[in-house]
Amino acid sequence: MVVxxxxxxxKGLSDLPEVHGDIVLRFAPNPSGPLxxxxxxxxxxxxxxxxxxxxxxxxxxxxxDPRRVDPDAYQMIDEDMEWMGIKxxxxxxxxxRLHIYYEYAEKLIILGGAYxxxxxxxxxxxxxxxxxxxxxxxxxxxxxxxxxxxxxxxxEGEAVLRVKTDIGxxxxxxxxxxxxxxxxxxxxRTGKKYKIYPxxxxxxxxxxxxxxxxxxxxxxxxxxxxxxxxxxxxxxxWDVPVFIHYGRxxxxxxxxxxxxxREGIKKGLYSGWDDPRLGTIRAIAKRGIRKEAxxxxxxxxxxxxxxxxxSWKKIYGLNRSILEKAANRYFFIWNPxxxxxxxxxxxxxxxxxxxxxxxxxxxxxxxxxxxxxxxLVKEDIKExxxxxxxxxxxxxxxxxKAIFHSLSFEEAKEAGxxxxxxxxxxxxxxxxxxxxxxxxxDGLVEPFCINLKVGDIVQLERFGFARLDEIRDDKLIFxxxxx
RNA sequence: GCUCCGGUGGUGUAGUCCGGCCAAUCAUUUCGGCCUUUCGAGCCGAAGACUCGGGUUCGAAUCCCGGCCGGAGCACCA
Numbered sequence: 001m002v003v004x005x006x007x008x009x010x011k012g013l014s015d016l017p018e019v020h021g022d023i024v025l026r027f028a029p030n031p032s033g034p035l036x037x038x039x040x041x042x043x044x045x046x047x048x049x050x051x052x053x054x055x056x057x058x059x060x061x062x063x064x065d066p067r068r069v070d071p072d073a074y075q076m077i078d079e080d081m082e083w084m085g086i087k088x089x090x091x092x093x094x095x096x097r098l099h100i101y102y103e104y105a106e107k108l109i110i111l112g113g114a115y116x117x118x119x120x121x122x123x124x125x126x127x128x129x130x131x132x133x134x135x136x137x138x139x140x141x142x143x144x145x146x147x148x149x150x151x152x153x154x155x156e157g158e159a160v161l162r163v164k165t166d167i168g169x170x171x172x173x174x175x176x177x178x179x180x181x182x183x184x185x186x187x188x189r190t191g192k193k194y195k196i197y198p199x200x201x202x203x204x205x206x207x208x209x210x211x212x213x214x215x216x217x218x219x220x221x222x223x224x225x226x227x228x229x230x231x232x233x234x235x236x237x238w239d240v241p242v243f244i245h246y247g248r249x250x251x252x253x254x255x256x257x258x259x260x261x262r263e264g265i266k267k268g269l270y271s272g273w274d275d276p277r278l279g280t281i282r283a284i285a286k287r288g289i290r291k292e293a294x295x296x297x298x299x300x301x302x303x304x305x306x307x308x309x310x311s312w313k314k315i316y317g318l319n320r321s322i323l324e325k326a327a328n329r330y331f332f333i334w335n336p337x338x339x340x341x342x343x344x345x346x347x348x349x350x351x352x353x354x355x356x357x358x359x360x361x362x363x364x365x366x367x368x369x370x371x372x373x374x375x376l377v378k379e380d381i382k383e384x385x386x387x388x389x390x391x392x393x394x395x396x397x398x399x400x401k402a403i404f405h406s407l408s409f410e411e412a413k414e415a416g417x418x419x420x421x422x423x424x425x426x427x428x429x430x431x432x433x434x435x436x437x438x439x440x441x442d443g444l445v446e447p448f449c450i451n452l453k454v455g456d457i458v459q460l461e462r463f464g465f466a467r468l469d470e471i472r473d474d475k476l477i478f479x480x481x482x483x
Numbered sequence: 484g485c486u487c488c489g490g491u492g493g494u495g496u497a498g499u500c501c502g503g504c505c506a507a508u509c510a511u512u513u514c515g516g517c518c519u520u521u522c523g524a525g526c527c528g529a530a531g532a533c534u535c536g537g538g539u540u541c542g543a544a545u546c547c548c549g550g551c552c553g554g555a556g557c558a559c560c561a
Contacts, residue, residue, distance in 0.1 A: 028561085029561090030561045032560095032561085062561060064560090064561085065559095065560055065561070067560085068560060068561075121558045121559070122558070124558070125557095125558050128558085129485085129557090156559085157559070160558095160559055169486095170485090170486065170487095171485085171486040171487065171556080171557080172485065172486070172556095172557055173485095173486070173487090173556055173557045174486085174557095177558095177559095178558080178559050180559090181559040182559085183559085197559090199559070199560085199561090200560070200561050201561095204561085219555090220487095220488070220489090220554080220555060220556095221554095221555055221561095222555095222556090222561090223487065223555065223556070224487075224555080224556050224557080225556085225561090227487090245488090245555095247488090247489075247555090248554070248555080252494095297495085300496060300511095301495065301496080302496080304489095304496085305488070305489065306488090306489050306490070306553095307489075307490095307553080307554060307555095308494085308495065308496090309494070309495085310494080310495075311493090311494060311495090311511095311512090313494075313511075313512070314494065314495065314511065314512085317511055317512080318510095318511085320523085320524090321524090324523070324524055325524090329521080329523090354520090358519085358520090358523095358524085359524075359525095388520070390520055390521080391520065409520055412520075413520090417520095418522095419520050419521070419522095420521085459521085459523070460521095461522095462521045462522060462523080463521090463522095464523090465523090483522085483523075
């Protein structure tokens, strides 16, 4: 008897089709820079599915285009993976495996599935676009092997190995695509040792098969590639993994590609790969966005093929619900204005205690000395308006003078006072907050912040959440997360 | 231009395969209110969507056709 499954609210990720026992997934970035939010989606989704079904997650570094490899990227990718808390079961680097691709290329030639094409690129395209085969297509296996063995001696552009698909395929992109090519450039890892490099469609297919990948999660920009790759699976009679394509993830305000970001860094426009304006994982981390927020976001977006646009607001909302509980509170005074309150009763002078977190009193209290001389946020100062300095006194500005008004919170409420933060005039720490647009807000924080450690994420009351990034010359450098 | 794919409130999602339980889910957002020694959090309330036009059907977000809009791919990048 089949139970009615409709109308059952699905929580989280949709089911993966065709799961039989353990699954094997891979995350396969190109090492052209650090990971960005788009990579995070692929990495996190793969990770989540492996956790859900059990199996194995492989990290595969696709560095088969020597010109597009950033030597630093290998390490940056590892760091970013670690920050995301993704544990991989196996790591392979494609530039270690070139001999494997050579071996399978030769096999494919013998199977009649590939041929060595020496046509000029433009010429080939012209023929291909009219569904016409080029002369090389009819070469026999022996001639192809001869050419293949000679490929080592050829220079860039002289020859490619093509997978024989269907020259009449209605999608021109599928017709006889390249599998191997000559590259005359130094590879950051292997130097000049090799000059024949596989094209992505070839190395990916060989690796996915050899590594036992069961499901391939990739962006829909690979739709045509999946179809191309099926030809190779067929020639070798390999099982085809389940291909799942997801749509583009657009981030509002971040149109920056890795290459544009690199340019900007080089020109000094950005401070580095972790500049708060960039969409890299490290920039997001620096700003105090927690990985859990990213996980929730990616789980919610899932793997559907339609594009989605993610706003910072969305990420902030997710992050806020995490930080709200986690972050302790501190006073930050930007645009500080020194104020001496007159007629303060001696009884209130001393150490004021205020909870690190209003909902978790067991975390303890900050201690702030109060003697009537304070710094306030300039914008908070208004004539004739009663202000309550949190947990201290009520006061009012009359003319140029700051005068004591009353003591209790009740009196502040009666007077309709605004409740504001403050710090002692003579006992404070210098601070600056780097905002998401890289502008800097200068100010002072309360002395208790001396206990903070780099990496701590706090809420600066009435200002927002921020992460302590660095302590430089007794100055605390925060990065702003969000309100 | 050719090939392929998609379109549910501002945003993200569920539902679409197998039409009725959908005057459409949940979240976020926005706006009110309450509460509160943060303009935060919490609580209450409100706003807001099936791209359009035909067709099939007793019945369409769901199936079919067309338009519109959007996206992806289209020499040796992944």
